[in-house]
Amino acid sequence: MALVRVISSDGAAFLVSQRLAKRSGKLKTEIETFRKSSDNSEAQPEIRIVTIRAEILRLVLQWLQQHQNDPVLPANQNEQDGRGDAEMGQSQWDRDFLAPMDLGIVMELILAANHLEVKGLLDITCKLVESKITGRTVDEIRTAFKLKSDFKGNEEEQTRLENRWCVEN
Amino acid sequence: MDQTVEELPQHNPLLNEVILKGFFRFCSLPDLANCRLVCKTWESAAQPLWYERATVQIVPTIFTTEEEGQADILNIQFRPSIFQSYLLKGLNLNSDSEWMQSFWTSCRDFIVHLTIKNCTIDYLATGTLQDLLYRCTPNLKTLKLEKFHMLKDTEAEGEEAETKRFAPFGDVAYDVEQRNLKKLTIGISDQDLPLSLGDILKLYPCLENLRVHCVSTLRYTGLLVNGLLNDMLNMTMSYKLRNLKTLDIIGASNGSEVHPGTLDTRTVEYLREMKLPLECLTIELARDTTFENVQEIFSLYANSLKKLDIFRPAPSLPFPTFPCNAPLKFLTVLRMQDNMCKDMSFLKLLPSLEILHICEVELQSWAYRPTQFSSNIIKNTNEGKMRGFKSETVKEFRFDFPCEPDEIKKLIRWMPNVQRLMMRLRTETLELACKGWPSLTAVGAMHIVCEHAYNLHIKTGMLYSLKNLTNFHYMDPHYHHPNLMDNTGFFRYRKDARFWF
Structure with a gap:
């Protein structure tokens, strides 16, 4: 079985099968680039991911491992209909997988999933964040995500006016 | 994090x-x-x-020529496939036309709240509109129809023309009840007054919230509106709208002094017979509405009413007392004009009152303005009667008239816990108000006469050490300007509350 070494930003190396790694769009491209530039087709590719630390990379790979037999979704299929995708991907295993994570880890995971182009993982993590937005007021969202309003003048008022028909009872 | x-x-x-x-x-x-x-x-x-999902299309609303109108319809970016995949909770439509039919068939089940603004209907398109209102939206819970323009059949004449004009609401061919619809708001102008509006109510037996706002520019319209209201109440009764909790019917006279109002003796009779569990009531008294009529209305809903907006036409002398002989135990919001009663002793009858607005009589004609814009409602209040009384529940107070220092002191005694205040204030009265109501969080000062720096200190809460004050607004004398009102957020001027166009 062909293997690939994936190295995290803090130097930890993970040895995974190329078949598994190729389920990530980014790793797939990297492996192919390595193949083309390498004379020896038997050589083991080594990929350095400078933006992702070991803990997060391990989680991504763990998720890929679990979902290695899922059908691959074309990246742009059903772009409008995000809802359907997420429900397909959301299994009990996923829920258990995400349950112990704090928001910081989830955020890093989202960045990692986005960087490595793992659509399924990106969907379920985004869905998790969305569930923290659902039904909250603007102030509650700002507090939960530690964000500050940077609207100037009547910008906020303008938006509020546009929203009005939707939020008023 | x-x-x-x-x-x-x-x-x-x-x-x-x-x-x-x-x-x-x-x-x-x-x-x-x-x-x-x-x-x-x-x-x-x-x-x-947001734009992709929330808006079907925005096109110029009123067609100046036929060609222009058609061009707009061709430009509509409507893609039902997008809507099918989402739970669509609202929809603004700015025009009615042939495409509507196909649109409703593709996404009818998703529509829960529907607002149609600026709907221009050709008399030929009324069938489509009826489909929309009665058949194509089975899951609809809220329906708002604002600003309808009905284009007349220019060839028909006399009575026939009238019938055709009112057809969109009246000539209802469907008999399928829509039990999901809970809230219906209809805004119409006098030119398009559908006389048999009441008919549509039979399709919505579970209605809880009914608002009908008629905006009139013509002098005689009051009569029509009156007829309309009574017609509707009659229908409400016969179709057994037993769940109606909010009734908000304003035949907006727009200040016209000949407008006879909507609550006359006949209306009172209807209301008495219907025994609705009303919680919110907005009503405009007629010129000939008697003290007893109003008293009866209040006693009908004494055990359910939570919110009351009541307007009296001007010029009329204040009622001698507040037209209520038993406490309104649950009333939390009261908006009225100062000609409702002579004094403030009604506070004793309202143990749960939280929001009190005493507004100026709204008039187009200045001839009927109360002299010098002042109100005697505080001055007339008998000190002896009010001794030892205070209403601790009142949180918001609006008073459209100038106040003397001793009047402010009285108000502070009667309502010590006011947090949001809108009044006409001078430096002196403002100081009294700030000192007397330490819990103020918001002040809207109309006609304020103070130095700028002074105001700034109040704004930051430094002067008078008002710790909680976060909002301080100056009101222009033309304070009904909608933008000014929006900024305050909490005061709803009568105009603002009643009209949306």
């Missing part, structure tokens, strides 16, 4: 557009609306999605 995220603001995924769009894909429309208000980055990420 984990520290890593905070340490690297430039990599904060919460400000990364790609990531944000990821979240927003799963949000419902009201949640998306909230997300837009979080910060600029969120707004710019959410905006395209």
Whole structure:
């Protein structure tokens, strides 16, 4: 079985099968680039991911491992209909997988999933964040995500006016 | 939140557009609306999605020529496939036309709240509109129809023309009841007054909230509106709208002094027979409404009424006392004009009152203005009667008239816990108000006469050490200007509350 070494930003190396790694769009491209530039087709590719630390990379790979037999979704299929995708991907295993994570880890995971182009993982993590937005007021969202309003003048008022028909009872 | 995220603001995924769009894909429309208000980055990420999902089309509303109208319809960007995949909770439509039919067939089941603004209907298109209102929207809970323009059949004449004009509401061919509809709002102008509006109510037996606003510019319209209201009440009765909790019917005279109002003796009779469990009532008294009529209305709903907006036409002398002989135990919001009663002793009858607005009589004609814009309602209040009384529940107070210092002192005694205040204030009275109501969080000062620096100190809460004060607004004498009112957020001027166009 062909293997690939994936190295995290803090130097930890993970040895995974190329078949598994190729389920990530980014790793797939990297492996192919390595193949083309390498004379020896038997050589083991080594990929350095400078933006992702070991803990997060391990989680991504763990998720890929679990979902290695899922059908691959074309990246742009059903772009409008995000809802359907997420429900397909959301299994009990996923829920258990995400349950112990704090928001910081989830955020890093989202960045990692986005960087490595793992659509399924990106969907379920985004869905998790969305569930923290659902039904909250603007102030509650700002507090939960530690964000500050940077609207100037009547910008906020303008938006509020546009929203009005939707939020008023 | 984990520290890593905070340490690297430039990599904060919460400000990364790609990531944000990821979240927003799963949000419902009201949640998306909230997300837009979080910060600029969120707004710019959410905006395209919002426009895509929330709006079917925005086209110029009133066609000046036929060709122009058709061009608009061709430009409609409507893609039902998008709507099918989301739970569509609202929809603004700015025009009625042939495409409507196909639109409703593709996304009817998703529509829960529907607002139609500026609907221009050709008499030929009334069938489509009827389909929309009665058949094509089975899951509808809220329906708002605002500003209808009906284009007349120019060839028909006399009575025939009238019948055709009113057809969209009246000539109802469907008999399928829509039990889901809970809230119906209809705004119409006098030219398009559908006389048999009451008919449509039979299709909505579970209605809880009914608002009908008629805006009139013609002098005689009051009569028509009156007929309309009575017609509707009659229908309400015969169709057994037993769940109606909110009744808000204003035949808006727009200040015209000949307008006879909507609550006359006949209306009172209807209301008496219907025994509705009304919680919110907005009503305009007729010129000939008697003290006893109003008393009867109040006693009918003494055990259910929570919110009351009541207007009297001008010029009329104040009632000698508040027309109520038993306490309104649950009333929390009262908006009225100062000609409702002579003094403030009604506070004793309202143990749960939280919001009290005493407004100026709204008039187009200045001839009938009360002299010098002052009100005697505080002055007339008998000190002896009010001794030892205070209403601790009142949180918001609006008074449209100038106040003398001793009047402010009285108000402070009667309502010690006011937090939001809107009044005409001078330096002296403002100081009294700030000192007397330490819990103030918001002040809207009309006709304020103070130095600028002085105001700034009040604004920051430094002067008079008002710790909780976060809002301080000056009101222009033309304070009914809608933009000014929007800024305050909490005071709803009568005009604002009643009209949306």
